[in-house]
Amino acid sequence: MFVRNQKDIAAYHQKYFRPSCLSALNLRFDTWETFSPFYDKTHDQILLPIELTKTPEDTLLNYFSILREAENLGGRSCGSVGQARIPFPLAYNFLSKEYQRKLSYEDYLNSFAGVGHTSLIKLCRLPDIKQGIRFFYEIETIEGFKEKRNEYFGYYYGFIQLIDEKEGYRISDVQQIGKDFLCAPYHGWSHDAESVVEVKYGNWCKLIQKIYPTTKNGYVKNIYFHGNDGADYCIIFFTLTNGTDVEVAQFRKARNGKWKLIKMKPEEECLTEKRRR
Known part of the structure; x- marks a missing residue:
């Protein structure tokens, strides 16, 4: 950013x-x-x-x-x-x-x-x-x-x-x-929800086909995207007092149309794999 x-x-x-x-x-x-x-x-x-x-x-x-x-x-x-x-x-x-x-x-x-x-x-x-x-x-x-x-x-x-x-x-x-108050202003992307989704789930995991506008409710941010695997995803972040965003939950829409709680680890599952290649 x-x-x-x-x-x-x-x-x-x-x-x-x-x-x-x-x-x-x-x-x-x-x-x-x-x-x-x-x-x-x-x-x-x-x-x-x-x-x-x-x-x-x-x-x-x-x-x-x-x-x-x-x-x-x-x-x-x-x-x-x-x-x-x-x-x-x-x-x-x-x-x-x-x-x-x-x-x-x-x-x-x-x-x-x-x-x-x-x-x-x-x-x-x-x-x-x-x-x-x-x-x-x-x-x-x-x-x-x-x-x-x-x-x-x-x-x-x-x-x-x-x-x-x-x-x-x-x-x-x-x-x-x-919490720190100096890392985010000088090292921005990893503290910003939209950038985190684009980098981790897009650049690292190559999962994003289409990303939708962020929805906000108070300190809660929901970021939705359609995946290259045909599924829909929702990544939830909370905004802290120092303005940084913390990822707290991930959901994937199942075939029955219901959202299912999942646990992806882009650092381990995508970034580490890319480094091995």
Whole structure:
């Protein structure tokens, strides 16, 4: 993708260098009323109220609402921040038993080092090829460390898996990816949905016969194309706060006219094969 004129340059910078103005989704609780019953309890003394995990959406919105004012900055000169570390033992109980066996409470707490506030700004359930419960999420954090004596915004996205345990839905895995704000402006095509489809599915896989205009709904982009194999395809992307597009799902229209979730790997199936020739 090439920038050709001043108008394009201005749009390019607006897309990649501006932070999010989205409203936070994790606003479910009055903080003190939520945490007062757990004020002096350790993580293994807490029994999570079942009403917090009735559905997968409830589990995640309540989990991130509890973490909203959780703080692990390591001390600030201005005094206490938010609810300090009080929310962490409660939040840890949203993890499945198996996940807790892999991730100790100490390691869980350390994973929030430097974080003073968390806003959930995107949450969307995704189709899962294994028929599991899978969500995409994006968060905005306020971070800081004692040594730097200043705070800054951080942005992360990723995928969360859940399972249905007897006590409700629990988080069974979290993938979190930190976002950069400099790669996309200077190395554009791999961060732009339309370019990704043209390069990976067109140039690499030679699959595209005809590509259709992108359809957008908020931060969701659907790109449809007709393949050289006679099938129709839909590649779904989510646009992140830094303007980059992340591929989240692929569909192929089956002979019965229904869309079927698939999992193509152009880097492995097409590009690697081309290099071998």
